[in-house]
Amino acid sequence: MEVxxxxxxxxxxxxxxxxxxxxxxxxxxxxxxxxxxEFVEQxxxxxxxxxxxxxxxGNAFMPATFGLACCAIEMMAMVSPRYDVARFGFEAxxxxxxxxxxxxxxxxxxxxxxxVVRRVYDQMxxxxxxxxxxxxxxxxxxxxxxxxxxxDKFLPVDLHIPGCPPRPEALMYGILKLRNMVMAKPDLGWRxxxxxxxxxxxxxxxxxxxxNEVNVAANTLGRAGTSA
Amino acid sequence: xxxxxQRPGQTSAHPGLSYRxxxxxxxxxxxLEHPEHDELLTLNxxxxxxxxxxxxxxxxxxxxxxxxxxxxxxxxxHTGIEKNCEDKAYWKVIPLVERMDYLSYYxxxxxxxxxxxxxLDIDVPPRAQYLRVAHLELNRxxxxxxxxxxxxxxxxxxxxxxxxxxxRDNILDLFEMSSGQxxxxxxxxxxxxxxxxxxxxVKKVKKFTAEFPARLDQYADLIDNNQLLLSRxxxxxxxxxETLLQLGVxxxxxxxxxxxxxxxxxxxxxxxxxxxxKIPIGTVGDNYDRYRIRMAEMRxxxxxxxxxxxxxxxxxxITNDRKYALPPRHELATSMEALIHHFKxxxxxxxxxxxxxxxxxxxxxxxxxxxxxxxxxxxxxxxxMRDPSFVNLQSLKVMTEGEYVADMIIALAxxxxxxxxxxx
Numbered sequence: 001m002e003v004x005x006x007x008x009x010x011x012x013x014x015x016x017x018x019x020x021x022x023x024x025x026x027x028x029x030x031x032x033x034x035x036x037x038e039f040v041e042q043x044x045x046x047x048x049x050x051x052x053x054x055x056x057x058g059n060a061f062m063p064a065t066f067g068l069a070c071c072a073i074e075m076m077a078m079v080s081p082r083y084d085v086a087r088f089g090f091e092a093x094x095x096x097x098x099x100x101x102x103x104x105x106x107x108x109x110x111x112x113x114x115x116v117v118r119r120v121y122d123q124m125x126x127x128x129x130x131x132x133x134x135x136x137x138x139x140x141x142x143x144x145x146x147x148x149x150x151x152d153k154f155l156p157v158d159l160h161i162p163g164c165p166p167r168p169e170a171l172m173y174g175i176l177k178l179r180n181m182v183m184a185k186p187d188l189g190w191r192x193x194x195x196x197x198x199x200x201x202x203x204x205x206x207x208x209x210x211x212n213e214v215n216v217a218a219n220t221l222g223r224a225g226t227s228a
Numbered sequence: 229x230x231x232x233x234q235r236p237g238q239t240s241a242h243p244g245l246s247y248r249x250x251x252x253x254x255x256x257x258x259x260l261e262h263p264e265h266d267e268l269l270t271l272n273x274x275x276x277x278x279x280x281x282x283x284x285x286x287x288x289x290x291x292x293x294x295x296x297x298x299x300x301x302x303x304x305x306h307t308g309i310e311k312n313c314e315d316k317a318y319w320k321v322i323p324l325v326e327r328m329d330y331l332s333y334y335x336x337x338x339x340x341x342x343x344x345x346x347x348l349d350i351d352v353p354p355r356a357q358y359l360r361v362a363h364l365e366l367n368r369x370x371x372x373x374x375x376x377x378x379x380x381x382x383x384x385x386x387x388x389x390x391x392x393x394x395x396r397d398n399i400l401d402l403f404e405m406s407s408g409q410x411x412x413x414x415x416x417x418x419x420x421x422x423x424x425x426x427x428x429x430v431k432k433v434k435k436f437t438a439e440f441p442a443r444l445d446q447y448a449d450l451i452d453n454n455q456l457l458l459s460r461x462x463x464x465x466x467x468x469x470e471t472l473l474q475l476g477v478x479x480x481x482x483x484x485x486x487x488x489x490x491x492x493x494x495x496x497x498x499x500x501x502x503x504x505x506k507i508p509i510g511t512v513g514d515n516y517d518r519y520r521i522r523m524a525e526m527r528x529x530x531x532x533x534x535x536x537x538x539x540x541x542x543x544x545x546i547t548n549d550r551k552y553a554l555p556p557r558h559e560l561a562t563s564m565e566a567l568i569h570h571f572k573x574x575x576x577x578x579x580x581x582x583x584x585x586x587x588x589x590x591x592x593x594x595x596x597x598x599x600x601x602x603x604x605x606x607x608x609x610x611x612x613m614r615d616p617s618f619v620n621l622q623s624l625k626v627m628t629e630g631e632y633v634a635d636m637i638i639a640l641a642x643x644x645x646x647x648x649x650x651x652x
Contacts, residue, residue: 065278069305069648070330070411072282073374080393095278110651113275113283113304120276142323147308165411 051183057101057127058182061175064100065093066120069107071134071165078168085168090175097123102178104171105151108136114149121155129178132157133171135164268296271633275304279382279637282647286624286640288633295628295636300621306651313611317577318344319418321611325598326412328613329649331374334360334367335591337416339598339613342497342587344418347580347602350552353544356420357499362433362536363406363415364498364589365529369440370399371592372522376447379519379641383457388450395443398436405429418578419553420546430537437530444526451519461516465627465639468513475626476619479594480521481643485513491590498589503535515635518642525592552578577606593617593644615649 025031026039067075078085085091094100097120109117121130130151135141137151138160151157158181161174274285283304289297309328313321325340326333338360345352352360377392400410406425407413415422451457469485482489490507492500508524510517546553550569559566572578580602588597594616601610620643627639 066276068283069307070327073330073411076378077393077397080397081390082394082397097276108305108307110304110306112306116275116283116304142327143307143309143312145308145312147306167410 054183058179059089060092061090061102061129061179062092062094062100063090063102063104064097064120064124065095066097066103066117067106068109068113068117069136071106071137074165074168075104075106075133075171078171080168083168083172085172085175088172088176088179090172097121098125100124101128102175103128103130103155104133105130105137105155105157106133107165108134108141108143109149109151110147111149114154117151118154129158129182130155131159131161131171131174131178133161133174134166135162138162275301279640280647281378281640281645284621284640284645284647284650286636288636290633293632293634295631295633298625298628298636300624302618302621302647302650304651305647307648309652310611310613313608315607317606318580318608319573319577321608322416322418323412323414325611325613326414327648328652329591329593329596329615329617329646330411331371331646332367332591332593332596332649333412334363334416335589335596336598336613337414338364338498339587339589339591339596340600340611341416341418342589343585343598343600344580344608346585346587347583347600348418348552348578350419350547350549352420352498353547354499354541355543356545356547358536358540359421359425359545360416360498361500361503362533362540363403363421365532365536366399366402366433368529368592369526370396372526373399375522375592375641375644379644380451382637382641383460385451385454385457388447391443391447391450395440402429402433402436405432417546417553419549420544422546424545430540433533433537437534440530441527444523448523458516460635460638461519461642462514463512464515464635465631465642466512466514467623467626471626472513472623475622477594477623479591479616479620480518480525481594481620481623483507484510484517484521486511491588491595495588497587500532502539503532505529505531505535515638515642579604579606580608588614591616593646593649594620613649613652615652617645617647617649621645621650 022031022035022039026036031039067073077083079091079093090102097103101124103117103121103124105117121128132138132151132155136143136148138157140148140150141164159174159178161170163170166174269290271288271290272285273288274280275283280286285301285304287299287301288295307327309324312324316324322337322340325336328336373392373396377389377396380386380388380392403413403415404410406429407415407422467481467485469482469487472482472485473487478489486509488507488509491497492505493507505528508521508528510521550566552573554573555563555566555570560570582602582604584599584601586597586599588595590596595614596616597614599610599612599614600608603609624636624639624643627643628636631639
C-alpha cells in the first residue's frame with residue numbers, strides 16, 4: 001500500500017495558506033463583519049441540545065440484564081468477543097432496571113411472567129425503549145398456545161427482531177436500527193410516542209406540593225423559597 | 229457447620245478472620261449473630277435477577293446471613309410445549325422439544341427421536357448413530373462452556389465469561405456448518421439425521437478437538453489455583469450421594485458426590501458402548517468437585533468425538549424405510565412410490581403403533597428422558613420430558629440450608645439449572 005502524505009486542508013497550497021492567514025487575523029482581532037461571520041460558520045458545528053442528547057442516547061444504550069429463554073443466550077453471545085457489541089457502545093448491561101434504558105425481551109413471555117416484565121419496564125426511567133427479540137415475544141412464534149403472551153399485549157415495543165432465535169448479528173442490526181430511530185425522533189417518552197397518555201399510574205398533578213410546606217428546614221430556620 | 233450462629237456465646241470479635249475460617253477454627257463464633265437480630269428474614273430472590281440463570285424465583289428465609297429455608301418458585305417460562313406436542317405430527321414435534329432445555333438441544337431431540345424409534349422399532353444406521361454421538365458430545369462441551377462462562381460470572385470472574393463464549397462460538401460454527409443453525413438445528417430426525425455432514429466438517433471438528441485441550445488447560449490455570457475461587461468453592465454446599473439419590477438427582481451433581489452413574493455407561497444408547505471413555509467422579513460432593521467434574525467431562529467428550537469421527541462408518545445417514553424417512557429428492561421425479569411416500573409424510577406424517585416408550589439419555593445436566601405414548605395415530609397422545617434440571621433443583625434446599633446466602637449463588641451456578649427445561 002502506498003502511503004501518501006498530504007497537508008491539512010483541501011491540498012491546495014494557496015487556500016491553506018489563506019486560511020492560515022485568516023486565522024492569524026482572527027487572533028489579532030482584525031476580522032470584522034461578513035468576514036468574521038464566514039470564519040465562524042466554517043469552524044463551528046451548530047446543533048441543538050436535543051439533537052446532541054439523542055445522539056448520545058442512541059449511541060450508548062444500557063440494556064437491562066433480563067434474559068428469559070433461548071434468545072437470552074444469543075443476547076449474551078452478542079457481548080462475547082466474536083460479536084463484541086462494545087464496538088457500537090451497547091455492551092453496558094445493567095442489572096438494575098433503574099440504570100437501564102433499553103429492555104430486550106429475549107425469549108418467550110409466559111402469562112405468569114408478563115406482569116413481572118411489565119413491572120421491570122415500569123421501573124426503568126424515561127426515556128426508555130423496548131425490543132422484542134425473537135418470534136415468541138413478537139408473535140408467540142412456534143408455540144402459539146395458552147401459555148405465551150406476545151410482548152405487544154402489555155408493553156410498547158419499539159422494534160421486533162425476527163428469528164428463532166435471532167443471530168447476534170440480527171440483534172445488533174436491530175439495535176442499530178433503534179439507534180437511528182432514537183436519533184431521528186425528538187426525545188419523548190413512550191406515552192407520547194405511542195399515544196398512551198392517561199395511562200400513568202398516578203396523576204402528576206395530584207402529588208404536586210408546595211415546596212415551602214414540606215420544607216421543614218426552611219420553616220424552622222425562617223428561610224423560605226429554598227429548593228425542596 | 230450450620231450450628232455456628234445458633235450457639236449463644238460471648239460477643240468478642242476476632243478481627244482478621246473470615247466467617248469460614250472462624251467456622252473451621254475452634255473459636256466460639258456465636259458473636260456473629262447479634263442477639264437483637266435473631267428473627268427470621270424472608271428474602272425474595274428473582275424472578276428477575278442476573279444470578280438465577282433465567283427466571284427462577286427463590287423465596288429464602290434468612291437468619292442473619294444463614295439460610296434456614298429456601299423455596300424455589302418455578303413456572304415463569306412455562307410454555308406449554310408438552311401440550312403443543314400433542315397437536316403436531318411426530319416429526320414436527322422435534323423442533324418443539326429442542327426448545328425445552330435450550331442449551332442441550334441435541335439431547336432433547338435425541339431423547340424424543342429415541343423414544344419414537346423405540347415405538348416404531350426401526351434401526352438407526354451406524355453412520356447416523358456415530359454422527360449423533362459426535363453432535364451430542366459437541367453439544368455437551370458447548371453446554372458446559374456456557375456453564376463455565378455464566379458460573380464464572382456469578383463468582384466474579386469476568387474473563388472466564390469471555391473465554392467460555394469464545395470457544396462456544398467455535399462449536400456453534402460446527403453446528404451451523406452441519407445443519408445451518410447455531411441453536412435449535414433440528415438435525416436429528418426419526419430414523420437418523422436430517423442430512424449427511426458436509427465435506428470438510430470432520431476436518432474442522434478435528435481442528436477444534438486438537439486445540440481445545442490447550443484451552444482447557446488455560447482455564448484450569450486461571451481457575452484451579454485461584455485462591456478466591458478455591459475458598460468459595462471448596463467445602464461449600466456438601467451433599468452426600470445417598471441424599472442426592474433419594475431426591476432423584478443425576479448427572480454431574482451425583483457424580484461429584486462419588487456415584488459413578490452415567491447412562492452412557494450404565495445403559496448405552498446410540499452405540500456409546502463402542503467408545504472408550506471414562507466417567508469422572510468426585511469424592512467430597514462440594515462445589516469444587518462439581519466444577520472439576522464438568523471440566524473433566526469436557527476432556528472425555530473430546531475423546532468420544534475423536535473416536536466417533538475416526539471410526540465414522542460409511543453408509544446411510546437415515547433409515548432406508550421410506551415409511552418414516554423422506555425419499556431423496558431425485559427419486560421424486562422418477563418414482564411414483566417415492567412421490568406418494570413424500571406426500572404422505574409431509575401432509576399427515578407417519579403413524580406409530582400404539583404403545584408407550586421411555587427413552588433416557590445422559591444430558592449435560594443428568595438423566596434426560598422422553599416418554600411418548602402413542603394411540604396409533606400420526607400425532608403423539610402424550611409427550612413428557614423428564615428434565616434433569618427440574619429434578620436437580622430439588623436438591624438446592626439440602627445444599628443451601630444452614631449455609632451462607634453468598635454460597636447459595638455458587639450452589640445455583642454449580643447446579644446449572646436451565647429454566648426452559650424446568651418449566652417447559
